[in-house]
Amino acid sequence: MSQLSELQCEACRVDAPTVTDDEIAEYRQQVPEWQIVERDGIMQLERTFTFKDFVQALDFTIRVGEIAERADHHPAILTEYGKVTVTWWSHKIKGLHRNDFILAARTDEVAK
Numbered sequence: 361m362s363q364l365s366e367l368q369c370e371a372c373r374v375d376a377p378t379v380t381d382d383e384i385a386e387y388r389q390q391v392p393e394w395q396i397v398e399r400d401g402i403m404q405l406e407r408t409f410t411f412k413d414f415v416q417a418l419d420f421t422i423r424v425g426e427i428a429e430r431a432d433h434h435p436a437i438l439t440e441y442g443k444v445t446v447t448w449w450s451h452k453i454k455g456l457h458r459n460d461f462i463l464a465a466r467t468d469e470v471a472k
């Protein structure tokens with residue numbers, strides 16, 4: 361399978377299908393540190409990154425915001441002293457789309 365982070369995001373459409381269990385199993389191989397959580401019936405992809413202090417956490421937050429804007433696909437981000445929790449899901453389909461796994465992989469890249 362090609363590198364998730366290099367795939368193109370599709371424009372978010374209300375009729376887009378959520379990922380299948382098989383797709384989740386396939387994609388998770390490339391983003392193994394991410395948890396799948398369900399909130400208000402919505403499946404989400406979540407990971408907490410740790411940092412030395414708040415400045416590093418904020419710098420990472422900005423980098424995540426930049427990749428989100430470039431893709432026009434946006435996460436929920438909780439920025440705290442020394443840690444940032446990033447949560448991806450597709451609002452329009454109230455669930456997980458391949459876009460979320462692509463952006464999770466890109467998030468891992470900007471965390472390095």
Ligand SMILES: C[C@H](O)[C@H](O)[C@H]1CNC2=NC(N)=NC(=O)C2=N1
Binds near residue numbers: 433435452
């Ligand atoms: C108009 C704009 O393109 C859409 O609202 C985009 C913006 N960013 C988005 N981000 C996420 N995570 N899900 C969406 O459905 C979504 N839709």
